[in-house]
Amino acid sequence: MKFNIALLAGDGIGPEVINEAVKVSDAIAKKFNHEITWTSALTGACAIDAVGVPYPDETHEICMAADAVLFGAIGHPKYDNDPSAPVRPEQGLLLMRKKLGLFANVRPTFTFPSLIDNSPLKRERIEGTDLVFLRELTGGIYFGEKGRRDDGETAFDNCVYTRAEVQRLAKKGFELAMTRSKKLCCVDKANVLETSRLWRETVQAMEKDYPEVTVSYEFVDAVAMRLVQWPNSYDVLITENLFGDILTDEASVISGSMGLMPSASVGEHTSLYEPIHGSYPQATGLNIANPLATILSAAMMFEDAFGLKDEAEAIRAVVNKSLEQGIVTEDLAAKGTKTYKTSEVGDWLVANL
Amino acid sequence: MKFNIALLAGDGIGPEVINEAVKVSDAIAKKFNHEITWTSALTGACAIDAVGVPYPDETHEICMAADAVLFGAIGHPKYDNDPSAPVRPEQGLLLMRKKLGLFANVRPTFTFPSLIDNSPLKRERIEGTDLVFLRELTGGIYFGEKGRRDDGETAFDNCVYTRAEVQRLAKKGFELAMTRSKKLCCVDKANVLETSRLWRETVQAMEKDYPEVTVSYEFVDAVAMRLVQWPNSYDVLITENLFGDILTDEASVISGSMGLMPSASVGEHTSLYEPIHGSYPQATGLNIANPLATILSAAMMFEDAFGLKDEAEAIRAVVNKSLEQGIVTEDLAAKGTKTYKTSEVGDWLVANL
Numbered sequence: 001m002k003f004n005i006a007l008l009a010g011d012g013i014g015p016e017v018i019n020e021a022v023k024v025s026d027a028i029a030k031k032f033n034h035e036i037t038w039t040s041a042l043t044g045a046c047a048i049d050a051v052g053v054p055y056p057d058e059t060h061e062i063c064m065a066a067d068a069v070l071f072g073a074i075g076h077p078k079y080d081n082d083p084s085a086p087v088r089p090e091q092g093l094l095l096m097r098k099k100l101g102l103f104a105n106v107r108p109t110f111t112f113p114s115l116i117d118n119s120p121l122k123r124e125r126i127e128g129t130d131l132v133f134l135r136e137l138t139g140g141i142y143f144g145e146k147g148r149r150d151d152g153e154t155a156f157d158n159c160v161y162t163r164a165e166v167q168r169l170a171k172k173g174f175e176l177a178m179t180r181s182k183k184l185c186c187v188d189k190a191n192v193l194e195t196s197r198l199w200r201e202t203v204q205a206m207e208k209d210y211p212e213v214t215v216s217y218e219f220v221d222a223v224a225m226r227l228v229q230w231p232n233s234y235d236v237l238i239t240e241n242l243f244g245d246i247l248t249d250e251a252s253v254i255s256g257s258m259g260l261m262p263s264a265s266v267g268e269h270t271s272l273y274e275p276i277h278g279s280y281p282q283a284t285g286l287n288i289a290n291p292l293a294t295i296l297s298a299a300m301m302f303e304d305a306f307g308l309k310d311e312a313e314a315i316r317a318v319v320n321k322s323l324e325q326g327i328v329t330e331d332l333a334a335k336g337t338k339t340y341k342t343s344e345v346g347d348w349l350v351a352n353l
Numbered sequence: 354m355k356f357n358i359a360l361l362a363g364d365g366i367g368p369e370v371i372n373e374a375v376k377v378s379d380a381i382a383k384k385f386n387h388e389i390t391w392t393s394a395l396t397g398a399c400a401i402d403a404v405g406v407p408y409p410d411e412t413h414e415i416c417m418a419a420d421a422v423l424f425g426a427i428g429h430p431k432y433d434n435d436p437s438a439p440v441r442p443e444q445g446l447l448l449m450r451k452k453l454g455l456f457a458n459v460r461p462t463f464t465f466p467s468l469i470d471n472s473p474l475k476r477e478r479i480e481g482t483d484l485v486f487l488r489e490l491t492g493g494i495y496f497g498e499k500g501r502r503d504d505g506e507t508a509f510d511n512c513v514y515t516r517a518e519v520q521r522l523a524k525k526g527f528e529l530a531m532t533r534s535k536k537l538c539c540v541d542k543a544n545v546l547e548t549s550r551l552w553r554e555t556v557q558a559m560e561k562d563y564p565e566v567t568v569s570y571e572f573v574d575a576v577a578m579r580l581v582q583w584p585n586s587y588d589v590l591i592t593e594n595l596f597g598d599i600l601t602d603e604a605s606v607i608s609g610s611m612g613l614m615p616s617a618s619v620g621e622h623t624s625l626y627e628p629i630h631g632s633y634p635q636a637t638g639l640n641i642a643n644p645l646a647t648i649l650s651a652a653m654m655f656e657d658a659f660g661l662k663d664e665a666e667a668i669r670a671v672v673n674k675s676l677e678q679g680i681v682t683e684d685l686a687a688k689g690t691k692t693y694k695t696s697e698v699g700d701w702l703v704a705n706l
């Protein structure tokens with residue numbers, strides 16, 4: 001098969017981790033007889049520096065024309081302490097989500113047996129955790145009308161959802177639950193918010209179409225607690241944009257393998273794959289960043305965007321092997337053991353595929 | 354001194370835990386020569402059952418006339434699975450907060466040395482944790498305009514804040530930080546929300562009035578992570594209503610002593626003290642609920658509402674003693690050890706004051 005992949009390396013360590021994911025993807029393609037064409041494009045702070053906007057039209061066209069997008073990370077300290085600056089890297093992220101229609105952010109949290117002791121949680125709490133959040137990504141308070149009144153003394157943000165938006169996301173949730181343990185948790189705040197009541201009634205109405213799926217409804221504050229107490233009691237969770245932002249990040253740290261967690265943003269026009277970690281500016285250019293989350297994001301791309309399960313499994317298997325053999329960057333290395341550079345990890349994976 | 358305290362026992366185990374807090378408060382009053390008059394009033398499901406509304410006017414008048422309000426818990430399973438029912442116990446809670454002007458919810462999270470191994474977190478992560486959230490409680494998306502459009506197909510919730518509301522809450526935060534380690538963290542989502550930008554600029558402008566306080570600004574998703582990773586790195590945190598709902602509950606479980614955490618809601622007209630746990634309907638009438646969170650809430654009331662620090666310390670000291678000696682309800686008892694009933698714990702505390 002032939003694929004056309006848009007490559008958005010972004011800022012900070014983005015280019016370094018993307019580099020390794022390209023290496024591994026190319027090696028997989030060779031092994032399984034596929035042909036990948038990579039097309040690089042600018043986004044984030046580097047795009048602001050080059051052309052004045054964080055998500056240039058040209059980048060958008062490249063993404064629209066691609067079979068999938070592989071994304072690194074964006075953000076630069078020079079934009080950090082001024083959230084009201086007129087042009088900011090994150091605006092590019094939001095614009096990209098909206099213009100590409102990336103409505104479902106898929107955020108798995110799972111554990112690696114060899115890394116379980118990195119978790120801040122006790123072993124018996126975290127063991128066996130394997131959950132997936134589907135976060136709605138193009139609606140809610142992120143994209144509603146916002147502004148000021150009364151000479152700037154009053155600020156407002158509108159949270160808006162339509163039934164169709166909820167259905168679209170929930171459908172993905174039910175379908176995903178069907179491929180897993182058939183448990184779906186709808187996370188809302190239906191005791192307070194009207195948008196949450198719309199979420200809940202919409203999901204309730206869809207239950208009859210998936211009679212095998214057991215659906216539970218939990219309030220967002222209760223989920224924030226249980227994620228720390230018994231993360232292994234969850235399977236598939238669906239939720240709106242802002243709740244998803246908070247809970248997926250909370251979930252990402254409980255496994256102790258945050259540097260390894262991949263994600264997908266599934267869209268109307270294309271889908272985007274990216275590590276959940278940030279641009280880690282302090283490490284830029286040092287060849288020390290952990291490339292595994294990006295490489296595992298590429299595995300998700302092979303499986304979900306191209307339907308190539310064997311290729312994805314081959315990547316996951318070699319990543320597991322590298323972890324077991326301690327071929328890891330400094331963030332994962334046990335004290336006193338040898339650490340590997342970003343590029344050395346990628347080389348090892350390619351050599352051992 | 355003479356105090357007039359409104360007693361809102363509420364539903365489920367509320368009356369049982371309130372009973373013990375009254376016992377202990379009366380014993381403290383006797384010991385320190387104060388006189389307490391308790392006035393009971395209905396709220397929650399029991400108020401709906403009795404008079405059709407969850408926060409009757411009569412209850413409001415009793416609270417307004419009181420020097421402080423001691424609150425148990427509300428909620429009953431018969432209202433649980435229908436968040437769109439026309440009358441619900443939680444509406445009483447929201448109405449009460451609004452009508453009493455309870456704008457600042459004070460939520461400490463701390464550890465008890467003897468209970469630290471109950472935490473889902475590893476000892477080295479949780480040890481030394483002693484933080485306080487100030488959650489804004491009468492504004493934001495909880496109280497903004499909400500409703501439906503397009504024949505019910507579109508739902509909306511408005512989040513609104515005024516500068517004055519932010520200042521009022523932040524002032525409490527700065528003042529609290531001054532009595533502690535002079536560290537204040539403002540939690541927002543200023544990279545996305547206009548209300549958060551108002552929060553941030555308002556707090557920034559207040560920094561000059563408290564030159565000794567070191568203020569940091571963190572995004573809500575980052576705080577959701579760090580609370581699990583390094584809770585002991587926080588001191589005082591201020592935030593808006595919805596973020597506070599999620600984060601204070603997350604914070605409450607990390608200590609492993611959720612059944613012991615007190616809270617205060619400080620208001621314009623009066624202040625309210627309550628355990629953070631719920632009404633625990635399954636345990637109703639069994640005399641097994643842990644009364645310590647309510648008793649420690651009474652201690653907060655003595656200290657903050659009446660300015661009686663010695664009385665508060667005396668309560669905390671005897672509670673610590675009971676924990677050390679294992680005079681605890683079943684939720685805290687080590688396997689195979691004797692457990693005590695709710696009322697037995699209260700009796701022991703009174704006898705050992």
Ligand SMILES: CC(C)[C@H](C(=O)O)[C@@H](O)C(=O)O
Nearest residue numbers: 090091093094245544545574
């Ligand atoms: C950078 C920010 C706008 C973004 C979000 O809140 O969606 C980020 O936190 C994320 O979760 O991808």
Ligand SMILES: CC(C)[C@H](C(=O)O)[C@@H](O)C(=O)O
Nearest residue numbers: 191192221443444446447598
């Ligand atoms: C019951 C509910 C309305 C309430 C809230 O969200 O404020 C509760 O979760 C709380 O935190 O006191």
